[in-house]
Amino acid sequence: MKFKEKWPLFFACAALSSCATRSPLPENLRELYKFDVIIRNGLVVDGSGKPGYPASVIIQSDTIAFIGEVDSTSTATLEIDANGKVVTPGFIDAHAHGDPIKTPQFYNFLAQGVTTICLGQDGSSDSKGEFGAWQASVDSVRPALNIAPFTGHGSLRVEIEAPFEEEISEADMAVMAEELDHQLQLGSFGLTMGLEYVPGRYSGEKELQALAKIVGSYHGVLMAHIRNEDNDKLEASLDExxxxxxxxxxHVSHLKSVYGEGAKRAVEITSILAKYESLGYRVSADVYPYMASFTGIGIVFPDWAIPPANFNLVKKARRGELEEFLRNKIAQRNGPAATLFGTAPYAGKTLADLEKELGKPFEDILIDDIGPRGASAAYFVMDDSLQVALMKSDYVVVSSDGSPGMRHPRGYGSFGKMIETYTVQSNYFIIEQVIHKMSGQTAEIIGLNDRGLLKVGYKADVTIFDPENVKVKADFQHPHHLTEGFDFVLVNGKLARSNGEFVESRNGKLLRRE
Structure with a gap:
């Protein structure tokens, strides 16, 4: 059955099961002469995972005021006919990147129906020790969508100039703990860790536990790019x-298994999450729907060739050993054709392309022309059947791990791809299920108590679209093409996108965790 053919079934089931939503306007709303927004005739998929139902949605100011039957005598300043479309909460990106001060428009996310993004990921946040001042700056530029900020563990380490060692002094630890406490008081949603990156890779158990206790005291969330995502190191990294x-x-960021294969392996991975949930822990993860990761080229270099090591000295003293390591590492990662650069002057070229262009082995290119800090790249190292099975897990929500400028289509296509590829084309998800993973479930994980659902009293972040019209235009050669088909996007009750066109007003907010 094609997706469109399901619509009569949706509406027929809704007519039988959603009587509670078909009540007339309450007295306090009847007295109003005109509403701010009425969305009529749509299929409301409210983000909870429950079946969709036909209803109209009334918005007053920035809040959902009513969901149910609205007669033709009720009018609004803005009326949207959602006939043949789903009306959903605005999507929430559990793991995103970008600078709301430099690029407050965030067109790449809005074009996908995303209305809230979580920033400060992988242990790196932008506040540079002045979290309150940074918050004020974001407030002043008024981003086009909502920002849920996290504190970066690596950034805390940089601020105190901690050594590249596991054991840091008690004095440094006290300063780091004090700053984390301060940022949580000001509304940070929690702490992110980049345990595979410098400087997070040098942190030890004692340090991480001390910071986790502080986050827990504020009911915040811990998110992490775990220590190692390679298949043979995955269990230990998840356990840590x-x-x-x-x-x-x-919350595990961009859950994946590098070199792992098959749906059976996905079951083994999610069973680790289940083990910790059985202990009473709150456990979750996110996944982006692409089979290539994206990060700095340093990911393929050995620990002894990246900071605090002096790379120039390593080249002289251990050249042969480094060449052999890189040959083996790149072969393990599906060869030089599976590394696609996203940084000028190499952007759009694979490591194999550069071999032909420069006429020398890729290991020499990596050592002499690029170095461990010289570029970022996409790495085609993930197995489709494994990653798709991870998406299906009840522990997993959707993220992009993308940004406006990153040369990877995930920043422009992740949420659209979940609709187009995995819901409409493959029927891997039903619409209510995928919307839940992109809205209500994510809101619950990060602690957004008034967003993520279409519910009276919640903030009016709303996306309206026909699932069959959603088309992802970004690919690895053209990563910055906007997704099409998300017709209307409202942020805090105001239009950000109307009939597929951007509205040049910014109505997002920097959110604070209560």
């Missing part, structure tokens, strides 16, 4: 991070 769930909710 998920064990912190003793003190605070734990």
């Amino acid at each position: 991070f998920l064990g912190l769930g003793q003190w605070a909710p734990v």
Whole structure:
């Protein structure tokens, strides 16, 4: 059955099961002469995972005021006919990147129906020790969507100039703890860790546990790019991070298995999450729907060739050993054709392309022309059947791990792809299920108590679209093409996108965790 053919079934089932939503306007709303917004004739998929139902939605100011039957005598300043479309909460990106001060429009996310993004990921946040001042700056530029900020563990380490060692002094630890406490008081949603990156990779158990206890005391969330995502290191890396769930909710960023294969392996991975949930921990993860990761090229270099090591000295003293390591590492990662650069002057070229262009082995290119800090790239190292099975898990929500400028289509296509590829084309998800993973479930994980659902009293972040019209235009050669088909997007009750066109007013907010 094609997706469109399901619509009569949706509406027929809704007519039988959603009587509670078909009540008339309450007295307090009847007295109003005109509403701010009425969305009529749509199929409301409210973000809870429950079946969709036909209803109209009334918005007053920035809040959902009513969901149900609205007669033709009721009018609004803005009326949207959603006939043949679904009306859903605005999507929430659990793991995103970008600078709301430099690029407050965030067109790449809005074009996908995303109305809230979580920033400060992988242990890196932008506040540079002045979190309150940074918040004020974001407030002043008024981003086009909502920002849920997190504190970066690596950034805290940089601020105190901690050594590249596991053991840091008690004095440094006290300063780092004090700053984390301060940012949580000001409304940070929790702490992110980049345990595979410098400087997070140098942190030890004692340090991470101390910070986790502080996050837990504020009911915040711990998010982590775990220590190692390679298939043979995955269990140990998950155990290290998920064990912190003793003190605070734990959320695995961009869950994947590099080199892992098959749906059976996905079951083994999610069973690790289940093990920690059985201990009473709050456990979750996010996944983006692409089979290539994206990060700095340093990911393929050995630990002894990246900071605090002096790379120039390593080249002289251990050149042969480094060449052999890189040859083996790139072969393990599906060869030089599976590394696609996203940084000028190499952007759009694979490591194999550069071999032909420069006429020398890729390991020499990596050592002499690029170095461990010289570029970022997409790495085609993930198995489709494994990653798709992870998406299906009840523990997993949707993220992009993308940004406006990143040379990877995930920043422009992740949420559209979940609709187009995995719901309409493949029927892997039903619409209510995928919307839940992109809205209500994510809101619950990060602690957004008034967003993520279409519910009276909740903030009016709303996306309206015909699932069959959603088309992802970004690919690896053209990563910055906007997704099409999300007709209307409202942020805090105001239009951000109307009939597929952007509205040049910015109505997002920097959110604070209560």
